[in-house]
Amino acid sequence: MHNRPGWFARSEAWLDARGKGAWIAAMVLGFIFFWPIGLALLFYMIWSKRMFSKSCGHRTARHAAWSALKPSGNSAFDAYKADMLQRLEREQDAFEAFLQRLRDAKDKAEFDQFMDERAKKAANDRTDDSDDA
Structure with a gap:
């Protein structure tokens, strides 16, 4: 069995690495090309608190802090x-x-x-x- 993350997890990590602007750009493009995708991205950003956090990489920073203490x-x-x-x-x-x-x-x-x-x-x-x- 492979331990490779799915396309959604890879996409999420890719957008997180590029910051909140990438999430907003993806949402706007989703609205332009097919509005339900943009709406889904907006709801996901609100639900996951990406819309209101200072940084999208908060999970990565927390993991890095924990690994520094090990x-x-x-x-x-x-x-x-x-x-x-x-x-x-x-x-x-x-x-x-x-x-x-x-x-x-x-x-x-x-x-x-x-x-x-x-x-x-x-x-x-x-x-x-x-x-x-």
């Missing part, structure tokens, strides 16, 4: 991989903390600018009131 059988490579993943996680955490500090600094600068403008406006209003009296 041991390879080579202890030296597995130790290197574990060390590299930890280093990448630390770098990601440091980068996210850096971005948060940037956002906080920007927020503080915007707030300080607002308060300065408000104080200047209040000072101008006081000087205008004293000039009128």
Whole structure:
């Protein structure tokens, strides 16, 4: 018995590899050539959540993440991989903390600018009131 996927699975994988645009193009072409095919593709895209996902390759990405965690059988490579993943996680955490500090600094600068403008406006209003009296 062969373990080769059917034409539908191969077509689905081919479209997934090319992204959401390929799915939409296939749907539009289906509507142009024979409208029930386009309608079937639209319903399939909605049912499988391909229409609303950020990426059509979400299954492949999940599989790749899982396979990255599995041991390879080579202890030296597995130790290197574990060390590299930890280093990448630390770098990601440091980068996210850096971005948060940037956002906080920007927020503080915007707030300080607002308060300065408000104080200047209040000072101008006081000087205008004293000039009128």
